[in-house]
Amino acid sequence: MTVTEAPNVARAVETSDKVASHLHPTPSYDLADHPVPTGREEIWRFTPIKRLGGILEGEASDAHLTWETDLPEGVTLRQITAEEARALGESLPADRPSALAVANAGGAMLLDVPAELELDTPVVVRLRGSSADDLVWGHLVVRVGNHAKVAVVLEHAGSARYAASTSFLVGDGAQVSAVTIQDWDDDAVHLGRDAIRVGRDAAVRHSAISFGGLVRLNTEVVYDGPGGEAELLGLYFADAGQHLEHRLFVDHNAPRTRSNVDYKGALQGEDAHAVWVGDVLIRKVAEGIETYESNRNLVLTDGCRADSVPNLEIETGEIEGAGHASTTGRFDDQQLFYLQSRGIEEDEARRLVVHGFFADIIKKIGVPALEERLMATVEAELEKNVGARPGAGA
Amino acid sequence: MATLEIRDLHVSVDTENGPKEILKGVDLTIKDGETHAIMGPNGSGKSTLAYSIAGHPKYTVTSGSVTLDGVDVLAMSVDERARAGLFLAMQYPVEVPGVSVANFLRTAKTAIEGQAPKLRTWIKDVNAAMEKVAMDTTMAQRNVNEGFSGGEKKRHEIVQLELLNPKVAVLDETDSGLDIDALKIVSEGVNRFREQGDRGVLLITHYTRILRYIKPDFVHVFVDGKIAEQGGPELAEQLEAEGYDKYVRAAV
Ligand SMILES: Nc1ncnc2c1ncn2[C@@H]1O[C@H](COP(=O)(O)OP(=O)(O)O)[C@@H](O)[C@H]1O
Numbered sequence: 111m112t113v114t115e116a117p118n119v120a121r122a123v124e125t126s127d128k129v130a131s132h133l134h135p136t137p138s139y140d141l142a143d144h145p146v147p148t149g150r151e152e153i154w155r156f157t158p159i160k161r162l163g164g165i166l167e168g169e170a171s172d173a174h175l176t177w178e179t180d181l182p183e184g185v186t187l188r189q190i191t192a193e194e195a196r197a198l199g200e201s202l203p204a205d206r207p208s209a210l211a212v213a214n215a216g217g218a219m220l221l222d223v224p225a226e227l228e229l230d231t232p233v234v235v236r237l238r239g240s241s242a243d244d245l246v247w248g249h250l251v252v253r254v255g256n257h258a259k260v261a262v263v264l265e266h267a268g269s270a271r272y273a274a275s276t277s278f279l280v281g282d283g284a285q286v287s288a289v290t291i292q293d294w295d296d297d298a299v300h301l302g303r304d305a306i307r308v309g310r311d312a313a314v315r316h317s318a319i320s321f322g323g324l325v326r327l328n329t330e331v332v333y334d335g336p337g338g339e340a341e342l343l344g345l346y347f348a349d350a351g352q353h354l355e356h357r358l359f360v361d362h363n364a365p366r367t368r369s370n371v372d373y374k375g376a377l378q379g380e381d382a383h384a385v386w387v388g389d390v391l392i393r394k395v396a397e398g399i400e401t402y403e404s405n406r407n408l409v410l411t412d413g414c415r416a417d418s419v420p421n422l423e424i425e426t427g428e429i430e431g432a433g434h435a436s437t438t439g440r441f442d443d444q445q446l447f448y449l450q451s452r453g454i455e456e457d458e459a460r461r462l463v464v465h466g467f468f469a470d471i472i473k474k475i476g477v478p479a480l481e482e483r484l485m486a487t488v489e490a491e492l493e494k495n496v497g498a499r500p501g502a503g504a
Numbered sequence: 505m506a507t508l509e510i511r512d513l514h515v516s517v518d519t520e521n522g523p524k525e526i527l528k529g530v531d532l533t534i535k536d537g538e539t540h541a542i543m544g545p546n547g548s549g550k551s552t553l554a555y556s557i558a559g560h561p562k563y564t565v566t567s568g569s570v571t572l573d574g575v576d577v578l579a580m581s582v583d584e585r586a587r588a589g590l591f592l593a594m595q596y597p598v599e600v601p602g603v604s605v606a607n608f609l610r611t612a613k614t615a616i617e618g619q620a621p622k623l624r625t626w627i628k629d630v631n632a633a634m635e636k637v638a639m640d641t642t643m644a645q646r647n648v649n650e651g652f653s654g655g656e657k658k659r660h661e662i663v664q665l666e667l668l669n670p671k672v673a674v675l676d677e678t679d680s681g682l683d684i685d686a687l688k689i690v691s692e693g694v695n696r697f698r699e700q701g702d703r704g705v706l707l708i709t710h711y712t713r714i715l716r717y718i719k720p721d722f723v724h725v726f727v728d729g730k731i732a733e734q735g736g737p738e739l740a741e742q743l744e745a746e747g748y749d750k751y752v753r754a755a756v
């Protein structure tokens with residue numbers, strides 16, 4: 111088991127005042143600012159560019175995903191122009207897929223949650239693609255008014271070559287739980303970007319859950335005022351030949367803001383590849399902030415690869431705390447032995463341990479309607495490996 | 505009736521410099537109703553013996569046999585051994601994050617019995633077993649051994665002994681690290697198990713202290729991977745007075 115823990119700021123990357131973040135490109139709507147990557151760029155070096163189905167070339171297309179939703183009273187969904195989306199204050203695109211999505215989608219969908227609306231049940235939007243032949247550009251804005259309290263679940267399934275920019279504009283004092291589920295068919299490609307603006311004293315929990323398809327998801331957080339809080343959670347399960355990439359960028363641009371990143375993933379099968387990149391930038395003004403990021407991978411078989419890269423860039427020393435942890439562990443034989451020594455069969459013991467590994471993150475996601483389903487999906491993924499001799503031998 | 509028979513057992517572990525022999529020919533027979541104490545200095549191979557009986561994959565049996573009522577134990581997987589009636593209380597019980605004690609106990613009981621226990625009586629049984637070892641029953645909702653104190657982990661092993669009720673229990677230094685109250689509680693648990701009359705116990709210990717509460721029928725001195733001397737309870741008293749020095753020197 112390789113364990114690297116860095117619970118302090120000493121190993122942070124040093125940056126100068128002038129560079130906003132050398133790890134992150136300058137956001138822009140202009141496609142010229144986001145040239146077609148070669149694969150050698152820092153932000154593309156883990157991505158299998160050749161397997162992206164030509165999305166990065168940026169051909170026009172008016173194919174769509176089908177949308178299915180039951181909107182609670184007060185919540186609306188309507189089409190707006192790209193200019194209106196811009197005027198609402200969405201974060202500028204930070205990479206080529208999101209810039210292309212905004213340029214080519216021909217307008218955005220606006221999911222609008224009015225101020226002070228409090229909902230007990232989540233707003234679920236089911237997005238479905240019909241074929242990997244379809245190239246789909248997506249542009250979505252989720253606006254949550256001041257002091258509203260809501261959970262929004264975006265579920266992706268079926269197949270498509272899909273690039274999308276999704277903005278979450280979270281008003282002051284609002285409490286938002288946003289969940290994005292990638293449960294695509296194997297041949298789907300999803301280049302997504304979830305850009306979150308956290309209002310003053312607002313609390314946002316964003317959960318990225320990836321099971322199927324080739325997925326590259328950027329989650330970005332920026333604060334619109336002091337006191338905001340972001341909890342960024344992730345759960346993924348990469349199978350043989352599958353690439354799941356989660357990239358995070360938290361821009362602590364306001365004082366007394368907080369962020370906590372917690373991603374957990376399992377990998378099994380030949381050439382299963384998971385990538386996690388967690389960039390946290392603490393700007394000069396961001397005094398009294400607190401941040402922690404953690405990524406834990408559980409490697410179930412031989413032949414898997416987990417890349418896990420935490421980056422802290424710190425421009426002020428006046429912070430409450432900053433740290434990160436990244437572990438990639440083989441399946442724990444001691445746990446397996448203990449359970450088996452109580453009569454529990456190996457498959458069942460393995461299931462219990464993986465179940466246990468994910469249990470806390472599923473609980474943290476905090477959408478009760480999802481809990482059971484996520485566990486069931488984890489177990490279905492695990493089934494694929496039953497029978498195959500696990501690589502984590504004695 | 506249950507007899508655990510260990511014959512000329514040789515066991516190695518893999519090291520960077522190739523395999524290293526730890527057990528060098530162990531002979532031991534535990535008949536039903538008998539309690540055998542194995543005493544020996546640190547590093548003599550006591551845990552290796554316990555783990556080898558339970559089937560830990562780290563240890564390779566190079567020769568010899570282990571049978572339970574004549575059936576070859578070494579051919580069985582770890583879980584099959586447990587279902588055949590063997591139980592190992594570990595020196596260092598393992599933490600299993602995200603798996604609750606309640607779920608763990610129910611899954612284990614179901615595996616051992618071949619069917620799920622009746623819910624209502626089972627909850628009562630679990631609570632009773634925990635109360636007997638002075639464990640707060642709310643601990644059933646905690647994750648297995650996670651954040652438990654050393655003493656709580658050992659008491660949790662005894663709860664499992666009580667609920668799973670094996671034919672033969674191997675207790676690996678269950679007494680280590682316990683204060684006198686906890687030691688008494690754990691010993692009472694082992695004695696309840698023995699009082700059934702037909703259960704075998706292999707009590708591995710470094711200290712004689714626990715033998716004041718659990719009276720063994722036989723005592724074996726374990727040094728350098730094998731049994732150096734055996735006798736009755738009086739051997740424990742002699743060890744208490746003289747220590748292991750004499751045997752360790754003889755083995756060098
Ligand atoms: N993986 C290993 N590599 C090398 N030596 C080992 C390994 N595991 C155990 N040993 C050695 O085996 C011996 C017996 O260990 P153990 O069975 O734990 O003894 P005890 O329980 O009596 O203290 C010790 O000398 C220990 O160092």
Ligand SMILES: [Mg+2]
Pocket residue numbers: 550551552595676677
């Ligand atoms: Mg030991």
